[in-house]
Amino acid sequence: MNLKIYNTLSKEKELFKPLDQKSIKMYVCGPTVYNFAHIGNARPAVVFDMLYRLLKNIYPEVIYVRNITDVDDKINEAARKLNKPISFITKKYTDIYHQDMTSLGVLRPNHEPRVTDNIDQIISMIQRILDNKKAYINDSHVLFDVTSFDEYGKLSNRDKDEMLSGARVEVADYKKYAGDFVLWKPSNKDEPGWNSPWGYGRPGWHIECSSMVETYLGEEIDIHGGGQDLIFPHHENEIAQSCSAHNSKSYARYWVHNGYLNMEGEKMSKSLGNIITVKELLEEYDGEVIRLALLSTHYRKPINFGKSLLEQSKNILNKLYKKLNSESDEALVSEDILIPLLDDLNTPLAISNLSKIKCSKTLKKSANFLGLLNRTSEEWFALNNKSTMSENDIELLIKQRDEARKLKNFAKADEIRDQLDNNHVVLEDVDGKTIWRVKK
RNA sequence: GGCUGAGUGGCAGAGUGGUUAUGCUGCGGUCUGCAAAACCGUUUACGCCGGUUCAAUUCCGACCUCAGCCUCCA
Numbered sequence: 001m002n003l004k005i006y007n008t009l010s011k012e013k014e015l016f017k018p019l020d021q022k023s024i025k026m027y028v029c030g031p032t033v034y035n036f037a038h039i040g041n042a043r044p045a046v047v048f049d050m051l052y053r054l055l056k057n058i059y060p061e062v063i064y065v066r067n068i069t070d071v072d073d074k075i076n077e078a079a080r081k082l083n084k085p086i087s088f089i090t091k092k093y094t095d096i097y098h099q100d101m102t103s104l105g106v107l108r109p110n111h112e113p114r115v116t117d118n119i120d121q122i123i124s125m126i127q128r129i130l131d132n133k134k135a136y137i138n139d140s141h142v143l144f145d146v147t148s149f150d151e152y153g154k155l156s157n158r159d160k161d162e163m164l165s166g167a168r169v170e171v172a173d174y175k176k177y178a179g180d181f182v183l184w185k186p187s188n189k190d191e192p193g194w195n196s197p198w199g200y201g202r203p204g205w206h207i208e209c210s211s212m213v214e215t216y217l218g219e220e221i222d223i224h225g226g227g228q229d230l231i232f233p234h235h236e237n238e239i240a241q242s243c244s245a246h247n248s249k250s251y252a253r254y255w256v257h258n259g260y261l262n263m264e265g266e267k268m269s270k271s272l273g274n275i276i277t278v279k280e281l282l283e284e285y286d287g288e289v290i291r292l293a294l295l296s297t298h299y300r301k302p303i304n305f306g307k308s309l310l311e312q313s314k315n316i317l318n319k320l321y322k323k324l325n326s327e328s329d330e331a332l333v334s335e336d337i338l339i340p341l342l343d344d345l346n347t348p349l350a351i352s353n354l355s356k357i358k359c360s361k362t363l364k365k366s367a368n369f370l371g372l373l374n375r376t377s378e379e380w381f382a383l384n385n386k387s388t389m390s391e392n393d394i395e396l397l398i399k400q401r402d403e404a405r406k407l408k409n410f411a412k413a414d415e416i417r418d419q420l421d422n423n424h425v426v427l428e429d430v431d432g433k434t435i436w437r438v439k440k
Numbered sequence: 441g442g443c444u445g446a447g448u449g450g451c452a453g454a455g456u457g458g459u460u461a462u463g464c465u466g467c468g469g470u471c472u473g474c475a476a477a478a479c480c481g482u483u484u485a486c487g488c489c490g491g492u493u494c495a496a497u498u499c500c501g502a503c504c505u506c507a508g509c510c511u512c513c514a
Contacts, residue, residue, distance in 0.1 A: 011444095029514075037514095044514050073512080158443065158510075172511095181511060205512040227514030228445080234512075259445075260508060267507075296453075296463090302446065302507065312452060312464050319464085322477075340454085349454050352462040410473055417475075428476045437476095 001058050003342050005051075005223075006300060008231060008255040009155055013344050016254065018222050023061040025217040026052065027252070029209060029226035029234070030066040030112065033093035034075040036277040037100050039290075039305055040227075040261045040268050046291055046371075047258045047299040047345070048225045049106040053369060054341050057333070064109040065216045067209060068094055071115045071202055076191060086192050090114075100278040103287035104294075105371035111216045115208045119194045122203045122211040125245050126183045126196075134244035135183055139174040142184035142198050147177050149240045155255060156232035181237055183207050206237040213242065213251075224252035228259055258299045264306040281310075288372055289314045295347040295370065316351075317380075320367065324360055324377040331361035333369045381437050389423045398427065398434050 003016040018024050028048045031041055048066075055062045070090035079086040098108075115122070126142055129135045134148045146152050146160065153160055160179060182204035187193030193200045213221055219242070226235065235255065242251040260267075263274040281290055293313040297303040334357055340349035350370060357363040367373035397416050404412040417427055424439040 031514080041514055156443080156509080175511095179511075229509070229513060231444085232509060232511085237511085258514075261514080262507075269513090298453085300445085301453095304452090308451065308465095315464055346454075348452085349462080352452095352454070355463060405473080408473075414474065426476065429472080430477075 001338070001342060003054065003058060004344050005254055005256060006344050007253075008257050011157075014254070016222075018059065019220060019253065021059065023063060024055050024059050024223070025221040026055065026062060026064045026223040026225065027209070027213050027217060027221055028064070028066045028109075028224075029230055030068050031093075031097050032069040032072050032074065033090045033097060034072060034078045035093060036279050037093075037097050038268065038275050038277050039263075039281060039294075042100070042104060042278050042290070043261050043294055043299075043303065044225065044227050044258050045101050045106050046104055046294045048256075049371065050295065050299075050341070050347060051223070051225070051256070051345060052107060052109070053371070054345070057338075057369070063111070063217060065111045065113065065212065066109040067212050068097075068112055068114045069208060070094070071192060071208075072205075087116075090116075096279065100282070103282050104278070104291045105287060105374065113212045113216060115203065115212075118208065118211055118215060119203070121215045122207055123184075123194075123196050125211045125214065125241070126203075126207060128245045129183065129241060132244055132247060134240075136176065137198055138176070140186040140199050140201070141174050141182055142204075143175060143180045144183055144237065144241060144244070145176065146179040146181070146240065149244060151243070151249075152179075152240055153236065155239060156236050158232065158236075181206065181233065183241070206234055207241060209234070210238050210242040210245070210251075213238075214245070219246045219248060220250050221252050223254045223256055225256040225258075228257040231255075231257055259297075259302045261303050261305050264304070276305075285310050285314065286317075288317055288374065291371055292317060292351065296351060298348055299345055316355075317372070320354060320363070320373060321375075321377045321380040324364055324373060331359065331365040334362050334366040337366040337369060389420075389425065394420065394425055394436055398436060401427075402434060 004013050005016050006013045026048075028044065031037060045066075048064075052062060052064050068090075070086070075086050075089055079089050082088070126135070129144065130137070130142065133145075135142055135144050137143075184196060184198055184201050184207075185204055186199055186201040189200075191202070193202050213224070224235070224238075239251050243249065262268065263276065266274060268275050278290070289310060290313075293305065293309045294303065296309070296313060303309075334353070336353035336356055337350045340346035340353065347370070354363065354367055354370075354372075357366060364373055397420055401413045401416040404410070404416065420427060420436070421439075426437050426439050428435050428437070
């Protein structure tokens with residue numbers, strides 16, 4: 001099986017050739033845990049979960065690392081407001097993140113390193129960059145010297161000088177060159193920090209990913225993923241740091257980036273007040289509905305998220321669940337699912353092909369591969385039971401209706417149907433028997 | 441201003457140099473006491489303008505619109 005994947009580095013769809021056929025190394029930028037995950041945070045998690053599942057299906061081993069950023073100025077601010085240590089914030093939101101992702105059918109990566117557990121490795125890497133004369137110390141900061149790295153701008157297709165002409169932000173005076181970025185910055189006594197050769201301080205934004213890739217995967221990896229917004233500066237800087245620390249040319253062979261998520265056609269932002277958290281969505285929609293919604297657009301395209309997409313996704317799942325009648329998992333994933341996925345993760349095509357599958361077993365197995373149809377049909381339709389009636393009451397009314405029907409008292413029968421319908425119970429008369437289902 | 445990406449029928453969304461995507465919704469039909477489910481049907485779409493071509497939604501060029509990035513946002 002050949003996987004083709006779009007590589008941001010070459011701007012082309014490429015045949016995926018692993019460094020080692022036996023063990024694939026993938027790293028994805030994870031969350032900064034200072035708040036509830038919003039639906040935009042969920043997109044990369046779901047997209048790369050899909051890639052992880054696919055790779056696991058092809059290769060004997062996949063080592064998937066997704067970091068947790070638990071040192072950050074936004075975390076500091078949140079902790080300060082509550083007058084609690086940062087660990088209070090980060091622990092809480094890490095747990096919530098895990099719960100949310102589990103609800104979306106996202107598998108846990110093999111490693112989820114935290115920045116605070118890897119400070120020594122980060123300091124070591126910064127020291128090596130300094131030793132290689134690719135960084136400098138100024139005003140208690142350690143800064144990466146962008147002019148020392150010829151390849152800078154290759155990933156994001158930017159020219160160093162052009163970038164600066166468009167810069168809108170004032171350049172900090174401790175920078176030799178406006179494009180230089182911080183590897184280590186000083187902390188005040190009341191701020192979180194660690195002792196280092198350059199004084200009490202904390203890591204800059206980009207270095208933690210470089211360090212964790214090195215620690216958990218090695219100097220060169222197969223796939224590095226994240227949102228398109230990370231291409232610049234985050235991933236560009238990661239490449240510069242890692243290659244400078246290792247004196248190497250290659251860091252990640254395939255750069256994979258997911259597109260943006262808009263809410264009802266608008267950018268999701270605090271100022272517009274249209275940020276929706278995963279937790280809020282889960283109160284109204286099942287995790288599978290949200291997962292299907294996220295996978296219904298190709299991962300590189302912008303996704304227009306909103307109520308109509310969710311409702312449509314729910315309808316699709318309802319129809320698919322109605323087709324499920326087998327409990328057995330003894331089937332293979334359909335080629336109609338695998339082939340689109342192998343072509344740059346074409347999940348929309350794979351999803352629409354689900355409806356072509358006639359065999360219930362194959363449908364279940366194939367949908368499970370996409371992280372969908374994880375329940376039985378009965379479980380699915382019993383979920384979110386909005387009915388206030390007990391099963392006994394429902395059965396009793398059905399019995400009364402059947403008697404009325406036998407007597408051709410259809411007015412009475414329809415009255416009972418309406419009564420049940422008002423309580424979200426739908427009746428179906430099949431083969432002389434009446435079955436009921438909760439309306440979804 | 442620079443860079444990147446996107447623009448397909450009511451909606452979502454594949455794909456293709458000439459032949460049906462598919463799904464969801466709506467509508468019509470078969471079925472049904474009525475429904476539901478299931479099945480069948482549903483006027484045919486590719487931002488605009490040129491060019492290449494026997495033929496372009498698909499290739500090339502310009503343009504328009506939208507979104508994003510341009511130093512710490514997935």
